[in-house]
Amino acid sequence: MSIVSLFSGAMGLDIGLGQGISRQAAAGLGNLTELPELKVAVELDEAARSTITRNTSKDIHVFDNIQNISAQEIIEATGIKQGEYFLVSGGPPCQPFSTAGRRDSLNDPRGSLFMDYVRIVEGLKPRFFVMENVKGILSAAIKHRPISERGIGFPAISPEEMQGSAFQVILEELKSLNYSITYGLLNSADFGVPQKRERLIILGSRDGEGISLPQPTHGPTRLPLVTVRDAWLDLKDEKPEYPAYPQSRKKYLELVPMGGNWRSLPLELQEEAMGGAYKSGGGKVGFYRRLALDLPSPTVTTSPSQKATDMCHPTELRPISVREAARLQQFPDSWIFEGKMLDKYRQIGNAVPIGLGRAIGKSIMETVQGCNMPDRSKQQSQPSLF
Incomplete structure (x- = not known):
């Protein structure tokens, strides 16, 4: 075997x-x-x-x-x-x-x-x-x-x-x-x-x-279907590891509801929030994206804090943590990821x-x-x- x-x-x-x-x-x-x-x-x-x-x-x-x-x-x-x-x-x-x-x-x-x-x-x-x-x-x-x-x-x-x-x-x-x-x-x-x-x-x-x-x-x-809530139900993440959002992102993300993204923003703010990406092609679904607790997560990305691949926490104003991302990929909590924070996110997102x-x-x-x-x-x- x-x-x-x-x-x-x-x-x-x-x-x-x-x-x-x-x-x-x-x-x-x-x-x-x-x-x-x-x-x-x-x-x-x-x-x-x-x-x-x-x-x-x-x-x-x-x-x-x-x-x-x-x-x-x-x-x-x-x-x-x-x-x-x-x-x-x-x-x-x-x-x-x-x-x-x-x-x-x-x-x-x-x-x-x-x-x-x-x-x-x-x-x-x-x-x-x-x-x-x-x-x-x-x-x-x-x-x-x-x-x-x-x-x-x-x-x-x-x-x-x-x-x-x-x-x-x-x-x-x-x-x-x-x-x-x-x-x-x-x-x-x-x-x-x-x-x-x-x-x-x-x-x-x-x-x-x-x-x-x-x-x-x-x-x-x-x-x-198994949901984000199911995945995190008993998670003990006492010191969550994640990068902080800049204030320039927070002011828009706090307006996005669970399961929403940049299209959930008021119409008068969408172009301002998106900048040059507003007129580009593609669905741009990862911009200012906030997860929904009672649905499966979208694909876990290698950079959940980046503007185009956002994975904002459903109820908090921050990216999902390293351990939360690992739970969405079903890694056991005992599995230790080595390297810097970005290395850990990359390993999890690529799995x-x-x-x-x-x-x-x-x-x-x-x-x-x-x-x-x-x-x-x-x-x-x-x-x-x-």
């Missing part, structure tokens, strides 16, 4: 997968943050590596730069032979494909860190792999052409400029590994996570087993919610155990982390 984690970050995906795969965790035994199957973690960010070593067993081999290691080095470090690994997991850095980033900076995946993920999977030949990434990768083009340079009077759109061309390259590379591939867009809130966060999940099966994506457990006709990872792990184990996929909408609620 050995697992190799690539681009590990603060290990949200790994904790979740471990809980979904571990027989002890499934039976409600032992520490839910123990990761007995995890053998290797690979993470470039120094603060995140410190978080990994602070919270996990010394038996886990931690590497820094994936570009500097080979599958053979992992084999030698673990003593596990090629083909005997159970799972390789991870999400290659996704900023070029994020809709929040500059869509004119996309690069061909064949020249990116994605290929290092492929290289390690090819070298280890695990039974399964899990790859996660942002929603934007589905529509990303290898080469971006501005809208102003399209249409009459301009050359025809090339195949590399077509929407989705980057994702097609990714699928072709993964299929070249001779794995059966299934993929889809999953919303974390559908799996008992107190957060609406869409992630592209790609699963691979080496032996042609009928691996499937997990089926939603929460939402209409299913279990109730895969634990509940989503757990659902994926359970789906893999159902394949291993030869179970028919059940109708989870009729199942009873599973115990919460908190």
